Amino acid sequence: MADYYMGLMSGTSLDGADGVLVDFDTPAPRVMASASVPFSATFRAELLALNTAGHNELHRAALAANQLAMVYAQVIHALLAQAGRQGITADQVRAIGAHGQTVRHRPQEFGDDPLSGGSDAGYTLQLNNPALLAELTGLDVVADFRTADLAAGGQGAPLVPAFHHAVFAQPERDVAVLNIGGISNLTLLPAHGGPVTGFDCGPGNALMDFWCLQHTGQPYDALGAWAASGTVLPGLLARLLAAPYFSKSPPKSTGRDLFNPEWLAGQLSGLEVSAAQDVQATLTALTAQACARDLMRHAPRTTELLVCGGGAFNDELMRQLALALPGVSVQPTTARGLPPLQVEAAAFAWLARAWHHRQPGNLPAVTGARGPRVLGALYLAPAVAYCV
Numbered sequence: 001m002a003d004y005y006m007g008l009m010s011g012t013s014l015d016g017a018d019g020v021l022v023d024f025d026t027p028a029p030r031v032m033a034s035a036s037v038p039f040s041a042t043f044r045a046e047l048l049a050l051n052t053a054g055h056n057e058l059h060r061a062a063l064a065a066n067q068l069a070m071v072y073a074q075v076i077h078a079l080l081a082q083a084g085r086q087g088i089t090a091d092q093v094r095a096i097g098a099h100g101q102t103v104r105h106r107p108q109e110f111g112d113d114p115l116s117g118g119s120d121a122g123y124t125l126q127l128n129n130p131a132l133l134a135e136l137t138g139l140d141v142v143a144d145f146r147t148a149d150l151a152a153g154g155q156g157a158p159l160v161p162a163f164h165h166a167v168f169a170q171p172e173r174d175v176a177v178l179n180i181g182g183i184s185n186l187t188l189l190p191a192h193g194g195p196v197t198g199f200d201c202g203p204g205n206a207l208m209d210f211w212c213l214q215h216t217g218q219p220y221d222a223l224g225a226w227a228a229s230g231t232v233l234p235g236l237l238a239r240l241l242a243a244p245y246f247s248k249s250p251p252k253s254t255g256r257d258l259f260n261p262e263w264l265a266g267q268l269s270g271l272e273v274s275a276a277q278d279v280q281a282t283l284t285a286l287t288a289q290a291c292a293r294d295l296m297r298h299a300p301r302t303t304e305l306l307v308c309g310g311g312a313f314n315d316e317l318m319r320q321l322a323l324a325l326p327g328v329s330v331q332p333t334t335a336r337g338l339p340p341l342q343v344e345a346a347a348f349a350w351l352a353r354a355w356h357h358r359q360p361g362n363l364p365a366v367t368g369a370r371g372p373r374v375l376g377a378l379y380l381a382p383a384v385a386y387c388v
Contacts, residue, residue, distance in 0.1 A: 004032070004088060005356075006079055006096040006139070007349030008072050012182025012256060013205050013310055014044045014101075015219070017068075019075035020342050021083055021093070022349040029167060029350065033082035034342050037074045043067060044219075050103045050127070051256045061103065061127055068101055069129040073136035080137075095140040097352030097376070099344075100128030105255035107155040124156045130379040138383065142352040142376040149362045154369030157253035161187040161198035161366045162354075163347035168336055169196075174302045176295055177333070178321075179344060180311025182206035183255055184291050187366075188299040197298065198366040199250035202243075202290040203259040204311055208283045210261050215276040224316025227284040230277030239267055240286045250298070251368035284317050292324035308333040312340035351375060 003025035010017040016038035023030045039047070043064070050061055080090055107122040130143035146156035164177040164187040177187040184204035188197045205220065212221045221227055243263075245254060264283075273279055295302055305328050311317050312332040322330045332340050354361040360372030 002088070002092045003353070004083075004093045005349040005353045006076060006093055007345040007347065007352065008075060008096060008098045009344040009348055010039075010068065010071075010099070010101050011309070011344065012102060013209060013220075014039060014047050014182065015310065017071050017075050018341055018345045019072070019079050020345040020349060021079045021088070022346050024350075024353055028337070029346060031338065031342055031346060032086060032088065033079045034339075034345075035075050035078035035082065036341070037071050037078070039071065043071075047101055047103065047127075051260070064101075065127040065129045066132060068127055069132040069136065072098060072133050076133075076137045076139065090138060093139055094356060095142050095352045095378075096133065096137065097145075097348035097350070098128060098130055098133055098141050098143045099145060099348050100126030100143060102126050102255060104257060105157065105253065106257055107150060107157070107253060122150060122155075124150060130377075134379045134381050138381050140381050141379040142355045143379060144377045145348070145351055145361065145375045148373045148375050149367050149369045152369040152371060152373050154362060154364065154367030155251055155253040156367065158185040158187070158198050158200060158366065159351065159362060159375070160185070160344060160347040161196055162361060162363050163350045164198070165189055165196045166350065167338065167346075168306055168333070170304070173304065174299055175304045175306065176299055176302045177306045177308065178291055178295075180204040180287065180291075180307060180309040180314075180317070181344070182209070183259070184287060184309075184311070185253075186291060186294055188295075188302070190299070195365050196363055197250060198363070199294070200253045201294045202246055202254060202287070203283075204287055204309065205314075206256060206259060207264055208280060208287070210264070211276070211280055211283055215280075220310070221280060221284075221314065221316075224284060224314040224319075226277055227280040228316040230275060230279070230281035232285045233273070233278050233282045236267070236271060236273075236279070236282045237285050237289070239271075240282070241289060246290055246293070251366060253367075281316075284314070285320055287311070288317055288320035288324055292321060295325065295328075302328055304329045304331075306331065306333045306336060308338075308340040308343035310341070
């Protein structure tokens with residue numbers, strides 16, 4: 001029987017929405033179709049602005065969630081068109097896993113309400129309108145993946161390590177998976193079925209993209225060429241790496257709440273910088289060094305680092321990772337059958353399937369939750385809902 005799920009992801013890089021159709025009725029999950037829809041510059045700017053407090057933000061967030069659902073629907077219809085050419089119909093797709101767009105992530109920010117009962121749950125906020133997405137596509141939608149983990153005392157992130165384990169683990173050697181989106185996160189997959197761990201390393205592309213846009217007008221540093229033209233500033237790099245987050249022990253997760261333009265401006269304060277490309281080179285080194293140090297600190301026997309996310313296409317970043325990790329094979333996830341821009345979307349298809357089978361989607365050792373939890377909530381397609 002067909003076992004098709006779709007996954008959607010729009011990450012902290014804010015470049016657009018990626019989607020995949022995955023067949024799970026195979027020895028390894030197989031991507032049958034993939035599609036992407038870029039965000040307009042206006043929409044990207046609004047999503048970025050919603051990462052911080054602002055005028056009328058509740059109203060603006062609701063409108064942005066609606067717009068995001070419409071972008072997601074475009075991706076789904078593109079996937080269905082590709083699927084149709086392969087003889088796969090919409091009624092064979094069991095559900096869409098839709099992550100939403102993270103605009104706040106503060107898992108350790110607790111309220112002081114005496115009626116709260118001493119809850120240890122912070123919060124995370126993903127803009128989404130899964131009911132609208134179900135209406136626009138005619139498919140069931142599983143969404144709201146993070147809150148069950150937070151309710152259980154976890155950080156709600158990262159959630160992809162369980163999928164990484166299912167797809168990339170090797171029985172005879174230690175492997176790591178590094179996703180470099182706006183934020184970078186690392187999954188450690190020990191040999192012989194050892195416990196899987198994972199956490200956010202710190203900034204991925206977010207600071208590099210900001211600096212590049214500010215100084216070149218380009219939304220990102222294509223292939224890392226601008227960074228490669230600069231020189232790493234040792235004093236600035238040391239100052240950046242001295243941020244307390246980098247020495248914090250897992251479980252840990254972060255986002256634009258910490259690593260944002262204001263944080264960078266504070267780090268640059270009082271320093272004389274003669275060339276903007278030198279800062280770009282240093283920000284690239286920051287991402288590479290933070291990730292490499294975490295890998296060596298927590299999994300020094302790793303022999304293979306698989307890189308996914310947009311950072312896998314930054315040649316200078318990949319070069320610096322390889323230099324920082326002698327003896328480790330650093331390569332994109334394409335080498336293991338899944339292109340870098342499909343991994344996270346495929347992970348949320350996998351999480352939607354886990355919800356369908358009432359299987360836990362979190363790893364307590366990764367998020368810090370009190371135990372395994374089934375993640376997500378179901379929004380029924382209209383044809384089903386009207387028959388209830």
